[in-house]
Amino acid sequence: MKAKILIRPKQGILDPQGKAIERALPALGFEGVSGIRVGRLVELEAASTDRLAELCEKLLANPLIEDYEIELENGG
Amino acid sequence: MKAKILIRPKQGILDPQGKAIERALPALGFEGVSGIRVGRLVELEAASTDRLAELCEKLLANPLIEDYEIELENGG
Known part of the structure; x- marks a missing residue:
């Protein structure tokens, strides 16, 4: 089945990419946007979901x- | 309101990060996982949604x- 994995910086961890976007916004004329956090999206097709959490912890995300x-998705 | 923006490589565009993960899987003992595509997740708080699409096109995603x-989210 298809799986969508959302990876986010933990609460309290600095997110320099998000800060950079926030600083760029006024120069581009955007206002009223705040709290930007940038993470990763990994989509994959897995034969079984048994080891997805392990996959995330070992390979996709940095759990620290x-x-x-x-x-x-697909009735999972 | 809160918005979650999912950014993915377009169909047909090479995704070297996804390929790298796919190649690493067998060495880590994972099987049955395929079709990995890596994108970005941007979460933000916006006062209005009027210009979110423009924000995505100009700053967050590369539409090419x-x-x-x-x-x-939050009843948007």
Whole structure:
């Protein structure tokens, strides 16, 4: 089945990419946007979901600084 | 309101990060995982949603090689 994995910087961890975007916004004329956090999106097709959490912890996310969330599609 | 923006490499565009992960999987003992595509996740708080698409096109995504999807939360 298809899985969508959302990886985000943990609460309290600095997110320099998000800060850089926030600083760029006024120069581009955007206002009223705040709290930007940049993470990663990994989409994959897995024969079984048994080891997806392990896959996230070992390969996709850095559990020291990132949280992950697994969303299953196709009736998972 | 809160918005979640999913940015993915377009269909047909090479995704070297995804390929690298796919190649690493067998060495780590994972099988049955395929079709890995790596994108970005941007979460933000916006006063209005009027210009979110423009924000995505101008700042967050590269529309030549990436597709984006905006998901609104908090009753958006």
